[in-house]
Every structure is written in C-alpha cells, then in structure tokens.
Amino acid sequence: MKTKISWKKLYSLWAKEYDSWPSVRGVIDKKGILKLIGKIKRKEVLDLGCGTGKWSTILAKKGANVTAVDNSKEMLNVLKKKIKLENLKINTLKKDISKLKLNKKFDIIIMGLVMDNIKNLNGIFKVVRNHLKKEGIFLMSDPVYFSGIKKPMTKEITILENKYRITLYIHPEQEIKDLAKKYNLDVLKINKLKVDKSVKHIFDKKPHKSFSDYKGRHVLTIYKFKIK
Ligand SMILES: C[S@@+](CC[C@H](N)C(=O)[O-])C[C@H]1O[C@@H](n2cnc3c(N)ncnc32)[C@H](O)[C@@H]1O
Numbered sequence: 329m330k331t332k333i334s335w336k337k338l339y340s341l342w343a344k345e346y347d348s349w350p351s352v353r354g355v356i357d358k359k360g361i362l363k364l365i366g367k368i369k370r371k372e373v374l375d376l377g378c379g380t381g382k383w384s385t386i387l388a389k390k391g392a393n394v395t396a397v398d399n400s401k402e403m404l405n406v407l408k409k410k411i412k413l414e415n416l417k418i419n420t421l422k423k424d425i426s427k428l429k430l431n432k433k434f435d436i437i438i439m440g441l442v443m444d445n446i447k448n449l450n451g452i453f454k455v456v457r458n459h460l461k462k463e464g465i466f467l468m469s470d471p472v473y474f475s476g477i478k479k480p481m482t483k484e485i486t487i488l489e490n491k492y493r494i495t496l497y498i499h500p501e502q503e504i505k506d507l508a509k510k511y512n513l514d515v516l517k518i519n520k521l522k523v524d525k526s527v528k529h530i531f532d533k534k535p536h537k538s539f540s541d542y543k544g545r546h547v548l549t550i551y552k553f554k555i556k
C-alpha cells in the first residue's frame with residue numbers, strides 16, 4: 329500500500345541523504361542559473377527554499393551576503409553544519425517562503441527546484457515583488473517532468489523501504505507569464521534546458537536509465553525576471 333506523503337515530511341526523511349544523490353536537474357540547474365545571474369560579489373541575495381544550501385553556499389563563497397529561507401528544520405540543519413564547518417556568512421531562517429516578510433530588499437532572489445512543491449505561486453510572486461530592489465533580478469528554475477502535462481501529477485517514491493505517493497505541481501509557462509504580469513515583473517528570459525553530456529556520468533551510474541534515451545529531453549526551465 330502506498331501512503332500519500334507531504335513535501336515537508338518527505339524532506340524531513342530525506343535531509344541527511346539529499347546531498348549524496350546525483351541529480352541530473354541539480355547539475356543542469358547550476359549551469360543554467362550561473363549563466364544568467366551576473367555579478368555576485370557583495371550582492372544581497374535571498375535564497376527561497378534553500379534546502380541544504382546548494383545556492384546559498386555557492387553564492388556566499390563568491391562573496392554575496394546570503395539570506396537562506398526554508399521551512400524544513402532538517403534541511404536547514406544540514407546547511408547550518410556546512411556554514412559552521414566552512415565558516416560561511418549565511419543568515420538562515422525557518423519560514424514559509426510564500427508568506428515571507430523581511431524588512432529588507434535584495435539584488436538577487438533565487439528559487440531553485442522548488443516550484444513543483446508549491447501548488448499556488450501567488451504568494452511567492454508577492455514575496456518577490458516586495459523584496460526585490462528596483463534593479464534586482466529574480467531567477468527561478470522549474471523541474472519539468474513531461475513537457476505538455478498541465479495538471480498536478482503523482483510520483484511514487486520509496487524511502488526507508490516504504491512506498492509513498494507525492495504530488496508534483498506542474499506550472500505551465502503561460503501561468504508564469506500571467507503571474508509576472510499580475511505582479512508587475514518583466515520576463516527577461518525563459519531558458520529551456522535539456523539533458524546533455526554534462527550529466528552523462530549520472531546516467532552511467534543508473535543501470536535502469538540510459539543516457540541515449542534521455543539525451544535532448546527538456547528537463548528544466550529557468551525564468552529570469554526584473555521589476556517593470
Ligand atoms: C528540491 S529542494 C531544493 C533545494 C535547493 N533550492 C536546491 O536547489 O538544491 C526544495 C526545498 O524547498 C523547500 N520548500 C518547499 N516549499 C516551501 C515553503 N512553502 N516554504 C519554505 N520552504 C519550502 C523544501 O523544504 C526543500 O528544502
């Protein structure tokens with residue numbers, strides 16, 4: 329029997345292992361966002377849904393002042409260990425990113441691989457609009473499962489020998505364009521990224537998945553916005 333699981337519960341079970349899993353979308357996300365992000369040094373950065381801090385640590389090491397927000401205590405604990413170990417300047421906050429209210433504005437807001445966890449993105453766009461500096465940018469990446477699907481879908485996962493069902497929220501491009509318009513943001517870029525040879529090593533380690541079957545498949549969309 330497969331039990332339904334919430335994202336929050338899932339991350340609490342996943343947190344300690346999360347960084348050890350080779351992730352195709354994780355590698356593609358890194359490459360794609362770094363291409364669009366511009367200058368990082370001394371920038372004020374807000375990392376929404378920071379998780380174990382993939383973006384927070386990269387950007388702090390490049391000289392940004394990072395505020396990292398997540399609502400999973402377990403994921404944040406992994407990040408806090410890295411901060412201590414590597415003596416990084418990252419301010420962590422345990423909060424819901426859809427309702428965030430900080431008395432501060434940022435040069436860069438980033439939200440990597442979080443959109444499929446969130447059903448209604450209105451709160452996120454409102455938070456971004458309220459926390460972005462006039463010349464700032466917002467970058468967000470959307471994991472794409474099967475192009476063309478427009479409704480939430482369920483994925484089956486196995487954790488600690490138990491089988492669970494999780495809901496993935498699908499956000500079509502038109503929904504994002506409509507949200508940008510509603511919250512007065514300009515869409516500067518929509519980059520559709522595909523499986524390429526930079527992730528072949530990950531497929532080579534998965535016996536049931538062959539690189540040649542996935543090569544060229546659209547797996548991630550990165551959006552870049554600024555204030556109108
Ligand atoms: C797939 S992980 C991505 C982590 C990181 N951004 C990365 O690129 O590796 C998604 C993260 O979003 C967080 N998250 C999802 N919904 C959230 C919400 N409403 N408020 C705060 N964090 C949230 C989860 O706890 C999780 O750590």
